[in-house]
Amino acid sequence: xxxxxxxxxxxxxxxxxxxxxxxxxxxxxxxxxxxxxxxxxxxxxxxxxxxxxxxxxxxxxxxxxxxxxxxxxxxxxxxxxxxxxxxxxxxxxxxxxxxxxxxxxxxxxxxxxxxxxxxxxxxxxxxxxxxxxxxxxxxxxxxxxxxxxxxxxxxxxxxxxxxxxxxxxxxxxxxxxxxxxxxxxxxxxxxxxxxxxxxxxxxxxxxxxxxxxxxxxxxxxxxxxxxxxxxxxxxxxxxxxxxxxxxxxxxxxxxxxxxxxxxxxxxxxxxxxxxxxxxxxxxxxxxxxxxxxxxxxxxxxxxxxxxxxxxxxxxxxxxxxxxxxxxxxxxxxxxxxxxxxxxxxxxxxxxxxxxxxxxxxxxxxxxxxxxxxxxxxxxxxxxxxxxxxxxxxxxxxxxxxxxxxxxxxxxxxxxxxxxxxxxxxxxxxxxxxxxxxxxxxxxxxxxxxxxxxxxxxxxxxxxxxxxxxxxxxxxxxxxxxxxxxxxxxxxxxxxxxxxxxxxxxxxxxxxxxxxxxxxxxxxxxxxxxxxxxxxxxxxxxxxxxxxxxxxxxxxxxxxxxxxxxxxxxxxxxxxxxxxxxxxxxxxxxxxxxxxxxxxxxxxxxxxxxxxxxxxxxxxxxxxxxxxxxxxxxxxxxxxxxxxxxxxxxxxxxxxxxxxxxxxxxxxxxxxxxxxxxxxxxxxxxxxxxxxxxxxxxxxxxxxxxxxxxxxxxxxxxxxxxxxxxxxxxxxxxxxxxxxxxxxxx
Numbered sequence: 001x002x003x004x005x006x007x008x009x010x011x012x013x014x015x016x017x018x019x020x021x022x023x024x025x026x027x028x029x030x031x032x033x034x035x036x037x038x039x040x041x042x043x044x045x046x047x048x049x050x051x052x053x054x055x056x057x058x059x060x061x062x063x064x065x066x067x068x069x070x071x072x073x074x075x076x077x078x079x080x081x082x083x084x085x086x087x088x089x090x091x092x093x094x095x096x097x098x099x100x101x102x103x104x105x106x107x108x109x110x111x112x113x114x115x116x117x118x119x120x121x122x123x124x125x126x127x128x129x130x131x132x133x134x135x136x137x138x139x140x141x142x143x144x145x146x147x148x149x150x151x152x153x154x155x156x157x158x159x160x161x162x163x164x165x166x167x168x169x170x171x172x173x174x175x176x177x178x179x180x181x182x183x184x185x186x187x188x189x190x191x192x193x194x195x196x197x198x199x200x201x202x203x204x205x206x207x208x209x210x211x212x213x214x215x216x217x218x219x220x221x222x223x224x225x226x227x228x229x230x231x232x233x234x235x236x237x238x239x240x241x242x243x244x245x246x247x248x249x250x251x252x253x254x255x256x257x258x259x260x261x262x263x264x265x266x267x268x269x270x271x272x273x274x275x276x277x278x279x280x281x282x283x284x285x286x287x288x289x290x291x292x293x294x295x296x297x298x299x300x301x302x303x304x305x306x307x308x309x310x311x312x313x314x315x316x317x318x319x320x321x322x323x324x325x326x327x328x329x330x331x332x333x334x335x336x337x338x339x340x341x342x343x344x345x346x347x348x349x350x351x352x353x354x355x356x357x358x359x360x361x362x363x364x365x366x367x368x369x370x371x372x373x374x375x376x377x378x379x380x381x382x383x384x385x386x387x388x389x390x391x392x393x394x395x396x397x398x399x400x401x402x403x404x405x406x407x408x409x410x411x412x413x414x415x416x417x418x419x420x421x422x423x424x425x426x427x428x429x430x431x432x433x434x435x436x437x438x439x440x441x442x443x444x445x446x447x448x449x450x451x452x453x454x455x456x457x458x459x460x461x462x463x464x465x466x467x468x469x470x471x472x473x474x475x476x477x478x479x480x481x482x483x484x485x486x487x488x489x490x491x492x493x494x495x496x497x498x499x500x501x502x503x504x505x506x507x508x509x510x511x512x513x514x515x516x517x518x519x520x521x522x523x524x525x526x527x528x529x530x531x532x533x534x535x536x537x538x539x540x541x542x543x544x545x546x547x548x549x550x551x552x553x554x555x556x557x558x559x560x561x562x563x564x565x566x567x568x569x570x571x572x573x574x575x576x577x578x579x580x581x582x583x584x585x586x587x588x589x590x591x592x593x594x595x596x597x598x599x600x601x602x603x604x605x606x607x608x609x610x611x612x613x614x615x616x617x618x619x620x621x622x623x624x625x626x627x628x629x630x631x632x633x634x635x636x637x638x639x640x641x642x643x644x645x646x647x648x649x650x651x652x653x654x655x656x657x658x659x660x661x662x663x664x665x666x667x668x669x670x671x672x673x674x675x676x677x678x679x680x681x682x683x684x685x686x687x688x689x690x691x692x693x694x695x696x697x698x699x700x701x702x703x704x705x706x707x708x709x710x711x712x713x714x715x716x717x718x719x720x721x722x723x724x725x726x727x728x729x730x731x732x733x734x735x736x737x738x739x740x741x742x743x744x745x
Contacts, residue, residue, distance in 0.1 A: 031156060031210045034096060035699065037168045039063040039139040040203060041092055042100040042160045043072055043120075045085035057083035060159030060203035061090075061120070062212065063140040066688070066702055067133035068122030069271060070106060071212075071264060072202035074113045075219045075359055077120055080336050082220065088120055092138075093168050095694065100164060102126050110267040112583075113335040114361030115183065116217050117259060119271040137689045139699065141204060143261045143268070144211035149190060151175055151374065157196050157216055159203025171196055177352045179257065180325065180371035182308045183361045189257045190214045191352060196255040205258050214258030219338045219359045257356050270580040273634075274603025277573060277581045280535050281589055281596040293337050295386045297329040298396035299504055304369065305411070307428040307618045309508045312410030316399040319379055324353075325371035326384050326396065327507075333360050340387040341370050345380040353377070357390070363568065363586055365459075367495075367509065405444045409498045412440045412508035416519040423480065424519040428509070428618045431516035432491045432562045435484045440498065440506060443476045452499040455483045457492055491591065492564035511617055513563045524615045524623030526594075527558040539595040549608055549630035553601045556613050558623060561592045570616040573600065575609040576634055609634045644703025645729040649738035650696045651714065659696020660742060663716035665689060667700060674711040674723035692716075706731040720745035 041061045046053035061072035070090065076083050088107070091100035104122045111118040122138075124131055153175045161169045173194025181188035192205070196216045205214040270276070301310030303323055310327055317324060326341070333339075337360040343353040353372050362368045379401040386393045414430055415423035417437040430436060448470050455465035465483050473479055483489070491512050498506040514523030528543035531554060538555035547554060563569070566586045573581040589596060598613075600606065608630030615623035651663045668677050672685040687710065688702040704710060706729055714722040719742040729736070 031206065031208055033156065033158075033170060033210075035139055036141055036156075036158050036204065036206060036210060037096050037170070038093060038699075039141050040158050040160070040168050041070060041090050042164050042168075043070070043077065043106075043202065044089040044091065044102070044164070045076055045079075045083050046087045046089055047085040048087055053087055053089065054085075056085035058163055058199055060200050060216075062158075062202075062204040062215075063138050064119075064143070064212075064268060065140050065272070066137055068104070068106075068131070068136045068138060069109070069140075069268075070120045070122070071204075071215065071268070072118055072120060073215070073217055073219075074111045074116050074118040076202060077108060077118045078111050078113055080113075082336070089126065090122060091164060097167050099167055100160065104131065110271045112263075112267060113359065115259060115263055116219060116359040116361075117215065117263060117267060119267050121271070132683075135683045135686075137686075137700075137702070141206075141210070141212050143264060144207060144209075144213040149175055149207070149213050149260070151177070154208055155192055155194060155205050155213070157192070157194050157200060157203065157205045159196070159200030159216065161197045162199060169200075171200070177372055177375040179355050180304075180369070180373055181361070182368060184260070184263060185308075186371070186373045187260055187262075189355065189358075190260055192256055192258060194256070198253055198255060201255060211261075213261050215261075215264065216255045217257060217259045217358060218253070218255040218356050220357070253356075255356055256351050257358065266579045266582060269575070269578055273575070273580065273607050275573075275575075275580055275606070276601050277571075278599045278601065280599055291332045293330070293332045293334070293388050295328050295330055295339075295388065295393040297327075298384070298386070298394055299327050299507075300396065300398050301325045301327060301369075304371070305508075307509075307620075308369070309412075309428070310369075310506070312408055312506050313504050314398070314408075315503075316401070316403045317377065318403060319401055321377050321400060322375060323371065323373040324377060324398070325369045327367060327369045328386065328394070329367055330362060331365045333362065333364055335360060338389050340390075342385045342387065344383045345378060347383075353382070354384075357387070363584075365566075366568070407444045407446065407449055407500050407505070408442070409500065409506035410441050410443070412438055412496060412498070412506055414438050414496075414508070414510045417480065417482070421480065426520065426620050429511045429513060429521055429620050429622070431514050431521035432489060432512050433516055434486060434488050435482055436489065436494075436510065436512070437480055437482045438496050438508075438510075439478055439480045441476075441478055442473070445471050445473070445475055445500075447472055447474070450499075450501050451505075452502075453481050454497045454499070456495040456497065457490070462494075490564070491562045491567075493567060509618075511567060513567060513617060514622070515561055521622065523560060523563060523617065525559040525561070527556070527613065527615070527623045527625040529611075529613075529625065529627040530555050530557065535597055535599075538597055538599075545627045547606070547627060547629045550605045551629055552605050553599055554606060554611070554627070554629075556598045556600065556625070557595050558615065558625075559594045560589070560596060563587050563589075564591060565589075567617070570614075570619075571598070572614040572616065574612040574614070575607070577610075577612070607634060608632065644705050645731075646703055646735040647700040647729075647738065648735065649698060649740055651692050651698065651716070651740045651742060652696060653719075654741040654743045659692065659694075660716050660719065661692055661694045661696060663692040663696070663698070663714060663719075663742065665692075665698055665700065666713040666715075667702075667704070668711035668713065670709050670711075672711065673725050674713050677711070677713055678721075678723070704729045714740060714742070716742055718744055 043061045045057040057076040059076040061070040064071045090104040091102045105124040106120040107123045109121045157171045171194045173192045176193045177191040178187045179189035180186040201218045204212045299313050303311045338357045340357040341355040382398045385395040413427045415425035423439045453467040455462045494510040514521035530541040532538035532541045570584040612626040651660045667688045669687045690698040692698045709726045712724045
C-alpha cells in the first residue's frame, strides 16, 4: 500500500507491512463463509395487526448489494393465497452463532412469480423510520461470473434452518444433475445432493470461490393438502394459546433444486437501475380458471428442438442415454399452483430425475416438459408421477436398456411449400394462409404399417383434417403432408399428432399469426418509441429514437395483425445489449389493432443507455426497435466494480490488547477530507462504513480502487479518534487484514 500525508492510521498499516504481516488473501481462492453468513437474512412476511404483526410466511434471503437489495423467492414475499401478508420484516445475524434480530422492513422492487424469484429492498428500520439506501453499508455477495456450473461441483448452501430460532447455517452437497423446462432450457434447475430445509428457500448456493450460483427454491403446497408441511407460531385467533386452530405457516419439506444465477441477472440489473415496465394496452392477467388444474397426455421424447418441441416420441431409451424429456398437457393452472415430479427406478425413489415442489411458470393452458440432460440414465424401469398441490395427477412409464429398433417419426417442421415441393419458412410460426405443409423424417417403417395424422386447434381435432391409411412409402426418408382450408386457416395455435399402429409417434406445435410476407409472417409493425404526458397523447406522438438525459419515462408502441387471443408471445427489454426484463404471456388484446402501448420508467429518471425492445413468438424474433437515452450507454460507476482491495481488520485497545466492540470506521470519498466529515458528520460524504463486532473485527463492504485517495475516520466511545487523509491502496493487493490500536482518552 502507498500513503500520502500519512496519519496515525497510515502509520499503523505501514508498521504492519514492515513486520511482514501483509495479511493478503487471494479472495478468489477462499470460501469466505463468515462473510456469506453475515450477508444472509431471515425474511418474515406478516400482516399488520393492532397489537403485533401476524407472521404469514418465512424464508431466507441474500444481500446482493451494500445498500440493502435482497435476493429471495417470490412465493414467500409477494402476497398470494398461501402468504397473504403485506409487510416484510428483515432479520440479520448480529452475531453469527446467534438467532437473527429483526432490524428492518423491506419493499418489493422486482419479482417474477413464475420463476419464483424476487428482489426486495430495505426501506425502513423495524420501528418504521425511513432508511436512505446510500447510507447502508451491509455485507453482500456477488453472483458467479460463469453461468455454466458443472456436475460434481461442490456447493455450500447457506440459509436459516428453522423459523428464526436458530443461527444461520450451511449445508454441503454437490451438483448431481440439471432439470430442463421451457422456462429456461436445459438448465432451468440445478439439482444438488444436499438435503436443504424448507426455510432455507430463498437463500444462496455457493461455489468454492464464494460466488452465488443458485437460489434454493421450493414452494410449500397448500396447507390442506396431504403432503403439506407447516408450523404454528402465534396465537392468531386470540384464544390465548398457539395450536392447530391458528394460522399455520407453510415451510415445505426438503429442497434439492436451485434456480441458477443466470435467472437472477435481469431482475438484479433492472432493480439496480430502478427500471420498470408497464403494459398499458389490454389486461395482461390470465383468464379466470373454470376448473381444477390438471395434467394429461404424458409422453416421452429423447430431445427437444430449437422451439422447445419434441423431436419424436419414445417408449424406451437405449443404454447409455443422457437425455430424457417428459411432455404433458396442462389446464387451469395459475402462478400459485405448486407442481412436483417424482421419479422411481425399479421402484426406488430417485431425486436426481425428479423435481421438488415448485411454483408453476407455464401459464393457464398448454403443453410443457420436464427433462434431464448431461446425466447418464441407469438401465431400469422408470416411473414418473406428476403432482399438483401435493396430490398425484398422472404418471407414465419408460424402459431404459437394450431395445430393438422400432418404426418412428421425428423432426416435424412446418412451412410454406413451393411448386418444387420445397418447404420454406422458420419452421414453427407461419403467416395466416389457406395451406400449411409439415415435413417429417421416418425410420424403420414397414409398408403396411397403420399410420395417422391428426391436426388439432384449440384442443379439438380440426374436422376433415385426419389422414388414416396403410404406410406405402418405404423404410426411411422424409414425408410431407398438408392441411388446407379454401376460405383460409384461422390464426392461432395448432398441433400435429402423428401415430404409428395407434401409438403417438411424433407431435409438434405451430402458430399461425400475421400477414404473409413472402414465406414469412409479418405480425408486428411500426414498433417505435416516444414521450408524452399520457397514454392517449403517446398514441399520436411522433416517433423518437434519441432521448435527452433525465427523461422520466418512455412509451413503446407497435401495431399488430392476425394474432389470436391466448397465443403466447414474449417481450424482452435490453439496455446496452444486457437483458433486464423478459416475460412470456398469452395475448389478450384484439386480433388486429394499432398502438399497443408499454411504458418504461426509472426510479427518478431513465438511466443513459441504448435500449432495445424485442417481440417474439416461439423464440423467434418478429419485431425489434432501439433508442438512445442521453449519451447512449450506461455511465461507468467506478464504485460498482467487483475488482479492488478488500479491507478487513481488528481494532484493539492499545494497553490491554483486547478487541474493542462498537467502534465505527468511516471511509470518506476523495472529494472530502477527514476534517470535513468531522465538522459536518454528513453521511453523503461517506464511501463506506463498518462497525466492529464483539471481538473488535470489522469488514469494509465496498472494494477500494487503487486510483482513488480516501480519508479514514475511526471513533469509539472512551477512545481518542484516528484520522487519515490521502490513503491509497495498490492494485497488487486483493485483501488486507489490518490491526488498528486505539488509545483510551
